[in-house]
Each structure stands twice: as structure tokens, then as C-alpha cells.
Amino acid sequence: MCVRILYLTQWFDPEPAFKGADFAAALAARGHDVEVATAFPNYPGGKLYPGYRIRPYANERIRGLKVHRLWVYPSHDASSFGRIANYLSFFVSALVFGLLRAHRYDVIYVYHPPITPGVAAALFGMVRRKPMVIEIQDLWPDSVMASGMAGGRTDRILTSLCRFVYRRASHVIPQSDGMRARLIERGVPEQKLTRIFNWSTYQAPSAAAPALPDKTHVLGPAGRFNIIYGGNLGQAQALSSVIHAVAAARRIEPAVHLHLFGHGIESGPLVELASSVAPDGVTLHGTVDRVAMDRIFDLANALVMHLKDDPLYEITLPSKMQHYLSCGKPVIAGIRGEAAKLLLQSGAALVTQPEDVQTMADAMVQLARMSPIELQAMGQRGKRFYESHMAFDFAVDETLGILSRAVLVE
Numbered sequence: 001m002c003v004r005i006l007y008l009t010q011w012f013d014p015e016p017a018f019k020g021a022d023f024a025a026a027l028a029a030r031g032h033d034v035e036v037a038t039a040f041p042n043y044p045g046g047k048l049y050p051g052y053r054i055r056p057y058a059n060e061r062i063r064g065l066k067v068h069r070l071w072v073y074p075s076h077d078a079s080s081f082g083r084i085a086n087y088l089s090f091f092v093s094a095l096v097f098g099l100l101r102a103h104r105y106d107v108i109y110v111y112h113p114p115i116t117p118g119v120a121a122a123l124f125g126m127v128r129r130k131p132m133v134i135e136i137q138d139l140w141p142d143s144v145m146a147s148g149m150a151g152g153r154t155d156r157i158l159t160s161l162c163r164f165v166y167r168r169a170s171h172v173i174p175q176s177d178g179m180r181a182r183l184i185e186r187g188v189p190e191q192k193l194t195r196i197f198n199w200s201t202y203q204a205p206s207a208a209a210p211a212l213p214d215k216t217h218v219l220g221p222a223g224r225f226n227i228i229y230g231g232n233l234g235q236a237q238a239l240s241s242v243i244h245a246v247a248a249a250r251r252i253e254p255a256v257h258l259h260l261f262g263h264g265i266e267s268g269p270l271v272e273l274a275s276s277v278a279p280d281g282v283t284l285h286g287t288v289d290r291v292a293m294d295r296i297f298d299l300a301n302a303l304v305m306h307l308k309d310d311p312l313y314e315i316t317l318p319s320k321m322q323h324y325l326s327c328g329k330p331v332i333a334g335i336r337g338e339a340a341k342l343l344l345q346s347g348a349a350l351v352t353q354p355e356d357v358q359t360m361a362d363a364m365v366q367l368a369r370m371s372p373i374e375l376q377a378m379g380q381r382g383k384r385f386y387e388s389h390m391a392f393d394f395a396v397d398e399t400l401g402i403l404s405r406a407v408l409v410e
Contacts, residue, residue, distance in 0.1 A: 003400075003407055004033045004104065008121055009111035010072070010090050012038035013062055014049055016290065018137065018198065018319050019111055025063040026396045035105070036065055037097055039072035039090045044232055045263055045287075046076035046086075057097075070097055076265070091116035098124030106407045107170075108132040109399075115140045119161050122168035131170040131406040135399075137198075137319075139179055142312040143236070163187070170406035173399070178315025178338045194402060198319045199392040200326035203294050215299050220283065224257040225368040227332065228300040230293045231320055233264035238308035240266075240273055241334060241355045247278040248361035253368045256281065258304070261296060263287045297327045301375065302367050306334035309354040313337060325386040328379040330370075332363050342389075348382025 007024050011017040028034040040058075041049040048054060058069040070093035075082030094117050102108065108121045108130055118134050125132045141158035166172055166188050173196050174180045180195045219226045227246070233239060242258065249256045258281060260270065267284070274282035288296065297303060303324045307313040314337025321339050324331045331349040333340065334356065343349035350363040367375065 001404065001407075002032055003404055004106040005035070005403060006098075006102065006105040006108045007034055007036045007111070008038075008094060008098075008108060008117050009036070010039050010087075010114060010117055011043050011111075012036055012041070012067065015041045015043045017043075017111075018201070019135065021063045021065065022201065022392075023396070024065055026392070027400060028065060030396070030400060032400070034065055035068065036062075037068045037070060037094060039093070040069050040074070042072065042074035042076065042086075044076055044234075046074055046082070048074050056093075068097065070094060087114045087116045091120050094120035095124055099127060102128040102130050105130060107403050109403060110134045112136050112165075113138045113140060113143065115158065115161055115165060118165040118169075122165050126168060131409070132168060133171045133173065133402055133406050134165060134169045135173045135175075135196075136179060136183075137175055139174075139182060139312065139315065142182075143316075145312075166192075170409065171402050173402065176315055176317040176338050182315055194398065196395050196398050197390045198317065198322050199390050199395055200319075200322040200386060201290065202297070202323055202326040203291060205295065205298065218296060219259060219299055220257070223255060225253070225255040225301045225364075226257055226259060226299065227302045227304050227364060227367075228259045228261065228297060229304050229306075230261040230288075230297065233260065233262050233266045233270055235266060236308055236313075237264075237266070237306055238334075238355060239270055239306060241357055242304055242306050242360065243270065243273050243278055243282055244357045245360035245364060246281045248357060249364040249368070250278065250281045252361075253365045256364050256368050258282045259296075259300075260284045261286070261288055261293060294327070297324075297329065300327075300329050302330045302332055302364075303327065304332045304334075306360075307354055309336075313339070313354070317342070322386060322390050325382040325390075328383040330367055330375050330378040331382065332360065332367065334360050346382045346385035348378050348385065 013021040024034050024036055040052050040054055056071050060067050073085040073089040075086040102124050108125050110118045110121045112118050112134055121132045140162055141155045145155055172188055172193050175198050177195055180193050184190055246258045271284055305320050317339050333343050333349050333351045334354045340351045343351050352359040352363055
């Protein structure tokens with residue numbers, strides 16, 4: 001059965017969206033008709049990408065998929081007003097688009113966060129009598145509260161919106177078992193929930209993804225123990241703790257050097273902090289494209305990830321975890337909860353409590369003093385764990401099964 005799927009997501013290629021063109025193209029490759037409705041690309045910097053201009057509507061082809069670009073107010077900074085305007089503008093655009101075009105599709109697949117596309121889909125799906133499946137990557141309102149972007153009244157409003165969306169959804173897909181348990185506590189029926197792990201988008205070196213020619217050019221002089229972070233430089237990552245850990249580690253092992261690749265609202269403060277506490281131990285490189293980032297990961301001695309100390313992150317599995325494991329490199333992680341358990345189970349990671357500077361510094365020193373053979377073995381354990389427990393094809397097939405059942409039930 002060919003299913004006509006509307007994939008509604010605020011973030012899509014060329015933005016660094018997790019379930020972007022690769023995922024949507026994989027759904028289509030299994031014999032289904034997939035179209036994407038998304039915003040004009042402006043994430044994570046809040047600036048419109050080159051080659052685009054804001055209009056009420058435009059469309060293009062990406063990986064053979066028809067992509068509908070909808071009007072949005074570009075913003076992704078520390079301003080609550082800017083974030084709210086960004087989310088609400090896309091909500092309005094998605095709602096109008098769905099009311100006009102949802103009759104063309106069999107099912108609506110929504111990527112969340114933010115929750116606003118889910119609210120739009122719940123409304124126009126109800127009017128057009130179309131089933132909706134929502135994929136949850138970050139649990140709202142928890143993640144919004146943890147980011148410090150909103151207060152108590154906003155919490156109540158977002159909680160009500162989430163409950164409305166979950167009631168309207170035919171099925172809900174959380175990305176962790178902890179998130180699934182939390183949703184059951186909030187009244188989502190257990191039979192309406194299926195946990196699907198995220199996968200890695202890592203691409204091994206090939207003709208399409210060639211290796212970088214010069215390690216020294218990218219990471220600096222030989223003799224360093226290069227620890228690399230790649231991704232969003234935001235409040236949730238609390239990377240100031242990692243920088244402080246580097247400063248502490250270098251007092252014992254001067255070879256330790258941290259490289260931060262990415263951009264976000266904390267970029268400026270992190271530059272200032274690094275120049276203050278570890279001017280010779282931290283390099284901020286800015287953003288690079290995904291393929292280049294994978295080649296940079298290949299050059300690393302170890303990879304680092306960190307999330308702020310917040311109860312929310314006990315049930316969150318950041319996609320960075322799968323990506324790091326698939327790279328076959330040792331991992332240092334300041335994280336707790338379900339992600340910490342999986343990383344320890346993999347045998348590829350040294351895990352510390354979040355924001356525990358000294359313990360993370362000790363982990364950096366411990367890795368820096370391992371032999372290359374020990375480091376390689378550690379990384380390979382992680383890669384095997386990833387391949388055995390998390391896979392792209394499995395997630396695609398599971399998702400399609402849920403979408404197909406939603407159509408049949410409706």
C-alpha cells in the first residue's frame with residue numbers, strides 16, 4: 001500500500017535537522033509518496049540561509065522530495081520574544097497550509113520540537129479528518145523550562161497544548177524509554193506509544209565523503225590530545241563546565257586540547273570563557289557542514305558531550321550519543337540517566353555527573369594517558385554497540401509500520 005505522507009517539521013535541510021532529507025527520502029524509497037512542509041531555513045543561527053528569501057510560500061526539490069517552504073519569522077537567539085515569534089509564525093503558516101492541502105495526504109507525520117507544528121497538525125488534521133503521528137525528540141514543556149526561556153504561566157500553557165496534541169495523535173513516538181515512561185505518567189495510553197531510538201548520521205570516508213587532507217591544518221600542531229565537540233553551543237549543553245574541566249586537566253596533562261565546532265547562543269560567552277581560563281587549551285572553530293564534521297571526528301583522540309544538570313536530561317537521549325558511538329572513538333560524557341547507562345553499557349565512554357568539573361578533568365587525563373591501542377579498542381566497542389542496538393533501517397521500518405496502521409485505523 002502506497003501511503004501519502006505529509007512530513008511536517010519546522011527544521012529541514014539544509015539546516016542540521018536530525019530527521020531531515022535522509023529520513024524522508026528513506027520513507028519514499030520504500031514505495032510511499034512523501035512531501036515535506038517546513039520553514040525557510042534559518043536554524044541554528046536565526047539567519048536566513050544563502051539562496052533563500054522570506055516569502056509566503058515557495059517550493060523546491062531536495063533528494064527527489066517536494067519540499068514546501070512556509071513563511072517564518074527567522075530567529076534563534078536568547079530573546080524570548082524572538083523564539084515565540086519564530087514558533088508562532090510557523091504555526092500560522094503550517095495551519096493555513098494544512099487547511100488548504102491536507103486533503104491530498106493519507107497521514108500527517110510531525111517532528112517535535114517545537115510543539116507548535118503538532119498543534120497546527122492536530123487542528124487541520126481534525127478539520128480534514130486525517131490521522132496524525134507525532135515524533136518527540138525533546139519533551140515539552142520540560143525542555144523549554146530547562147532552557148530558562150519561560151516561566152510558570154508558559155509551563156501551564158505548553159502543558160495544555162501538549163496534552164491536546166497527544167489526545168489528537170493516532171500514535172506518539174518518543175526517542176527514549178524514560179521519555180515513554182514520563183508520557184505514560186502524564187496520561188498518554190501505553191498502547192499509543194512506541195519508543196524508537198535515534199540513529200547516527202555519520203558517514204564513513206568514501207568518494208562522496210573524502211578524508212580531510214591535513215590534521216595539523218584542522219587541529220593544530222602534533223602532540224596534542226585532541227578532544228572534539230561538534231554541535232549546538234547552547235544553554236542546554238552547559239559547555240562552560242567542559243572548558244573549566246580542560247583548564248583543570250591541563251594542569252596535570254598539558255597535551256589536552258578541546259576543539260568546539262558549532263554555533264549557538266552561547267558562542268560569545270564561551271569564547272570569552274575560553275580566553276580567560278584556558279587560552280592555550282581551547283579552540284572554537286565555528287560551524288562546518290555535516291560531511292566535514294564527520295571527517296573532523298575521524299581525526300579526534302576522543303569526543304566529548306555534556307548536558308546541564310537538570311532532571312529533564314535523565315530521560316533524554318541526545319542524538320549526539322549515537323553519532324559519537326558510530327564514529328568509533330572514545331567518549332567523555334557529562335550526563336546522567338538513560339543516556340549514561342547506555343554509554344556505560346557500550347564500554348566506550350567515561351561518564352561523569354553533569355557539571356562535575358573535576359571528575360570530567362580526571363576523565364580527560366585518564367584518556368590522554370591511554371595507549372593508542374587502548375583508545376582504539378574503546379572506540380570499537382562503542383561502534384559495535386551502536387550497530388547492534390540502533391540502526392537507521394530499523395527506525396524507518398518501524399515508523400512506516402506506525403504510519404500505515406494509523407491510516408488503516410482511521
